[in-house]
Amino acid sequence: MxxxxxxxxxxxxxxxxxxxxxxxxxxxxxxxxxxxxxxxxxxxxxxxxxxxxxxxxxxxxxxxxxxxxxxxxxxxxxxxxxxxxxxxRYPKKVRDLKKLEAEAVELGAYNNSVIHGLLQTEEYIRASVATRRPPFSDDELERHVAARLARQGIVGGQAPLRVFSFVQCESTLRRPIGGRMVMRRQLEHLLNVGRLSNVDLQVLPLEREDNAGLAGSFRLLRLRDGSTVGHNEVQLISRVITDPKEVQILDIRYGIIRAQALAPRESLAFIETVLGET
Structure with missing residues (x-):
């Protein structure tokens, strides 16, 4: 042991x-x-x-x-x-993010590289974490998988007042992380989560000429005290954004991204189409 x-x-x-x-x-x-x-x-x-x-x-x-x-x-x-x-037992940046998510009454997120962490299946998590270079040790990999799974309880869990909005670039639906069967189960999971009453799941198709999210993935969290913070994670950096001017830019940008994306019902139909092609 x-x-x-x-x-x-x-x-x-x-x-x-x-x-x-x-x-x-x-x-x-x-x-x-x-x-x-x-x-x-x-x-x-x-x-x-x-x-x-x-x-x-x-x-x-x-x-x-x-x-x-x-x-x-x-x-x-x-x-x-x-x-x-x-x-x-989880990395500090994961603990900090989990605390923020627990305090949020509304979360909005745009992703253009992978499926959002709160929406990932365990198989998808494991496959995506395993692609890290240099690679994690077996213990580190298990630690990161467990940490991501621990965050997911807030979606459809014990807090019905929370509202979630996710916009996924079409590329994240077609990138076969973990292989064909892992992606099939991931897409099926997206359909299930997208049908929850407190979740709006949208897809931004690649054929769209306009995409306000080309600068990368980010999320916005509206907290219980009425304030809003942003979060951005890139190579080796996990940053919470509290400056009101920067948060305002992300808020405006996210609103435009949602307008450019398919409506939630159309998005679920789009995911079903991609699933049928997988």
Whole structure:
């Protein structure tokens, strides 16, 4: 059994949580009079893995904490640490974006390279993350897949007041990331999400002469306090845009993009056509 590597650089928030968890695990183990080797054998892990967790080099999986709680008779105190680790096991930029999305009452997004992350199937996520160069390690890949899936609960979930608007360039529907069958299931998923009452899904066809989104993908988030922020992610940069003038430009641009795209009902018919061709 293995643990997730904490990576070469852990942000301050994650580092503080991990230090607390590793201290607690070490104190409980030592109070029980167990060496790292003995403790590892008892919970089904190797001595090196236990050492890595206690030194903060690896983030313990939920099952690691459950077994530790049981073996050390902690009465749920160790298992409760799972909640503290649930968020920080994801990269900071993902946590920050997830917090923004959780605060938003309305989200609008234009994508011209891939299907938007909130709309991706697990197969599509895995295939798109795997194309990264230099490649992620197996642990890093799983971490990024899990992080993206964790964000998707807001769409069609427990917050009916949220409104979502997605505009996908036609190229994202035809780019066969993961292969033919992965794309078929991805297109089918788009159709299902596009039929949700709080989701408007539009397609901007390649044949359109006008496209206000040629500068790249972006999203707009209207927050509960009435403010609006933008978000842009390009090579190695994930940027939240709060300057009112810049947000206004994105807001105007997104409105034009939506006007240039097919209407939601026409867009679903367009996706069905592409699915039939796949």
């Amino acid at each position: 293995s643990e997730r590597d904490a990576g070469p650089a852990v942000d301050e928030e994650a580092g503080a949580v991990m230090r607390t968890v590793q201290r607690q695990l070490k104190l409980w183990r030592e109070s029980a009079g167990l060496t790292q080797a003995e403790f590892g054998a008892a919970i089904g892990y190797g001595e090196e893995q236990v050492s890595s967790v206690e030194r903060g080099r690896r983030i313990p999986r939920p099952e690691y904490l459950d077994r530790a709680d049981e073996v050390l008779s902690a009465g749920g105190r160790i298992a409760a640490l799972k909640e503290d680790l649930a968020e920080v």
